[in-house]
Amino acid sequence: GENVEQHPSTLSVQEGDSAVIKCTYSDSASNYFPWYKQELGKRPQLIIDIRSNVGEKKDQRIAVTLNKTAKHFSLHITETQPEDSAVYFCAASISGGSYIPTFGRGTSLIVHP
């Protein structure tokens, strides 16, 4: 089955800095990669996703890059703000098939004012 590794487990940055979270996956058939943000005690919220037919996607301060050859994808947050503090999860699944997502272990991002 699919295995998703996520690093780092904890990331501490100063407000205004950039933050990068990296994930690797094992199943080359995976073609859909969402990122979720989970604030304490709340539900995971989809913040951005990317499909394997593109290498990069951007939405304001958030971007995701995908390297299919190396089987890794990354979340980039620029100009971080304290409200970006949360746990971020990456996931990988197969669109159109058995699309059960496999989640990474999560990254706790702390943005210091």
Place this chain on the structure above:
Amino acid sequence: GAVVSQHPSRVICKSGTSVKIECRSLDFQATTMFWYRQFPKQSLMLMATSNEGSKATYEQGVEKDKFLINHASLTLSTLTVTSAHPEDSSFYICSAGPADVHQETQYFGPGTRLLVL
């Protein structure tokens, strides 16, 4: 985005009782819903895949007689924790995706915090 609701948001029960948790897709139909369990500061652990009109598919190590799942309609799945024990205390979250397009895009319910005394 699509909206998934979950009820109750928190429940406290005595050991040995059963607890039912509902997961509803409010503005879309979902042939499949997923049930997760999340321990503090840990990732989402998939428990089972709930399939409308058929039996749920359980992940390895999850007792199907302990965690009963029913997906009676395209908008409702229920998880019943039977004969709950303190070790069942956890945060249970469901997710669902619109059946018509990009089903792999999952939206999560707000979660149910279960405390078994």
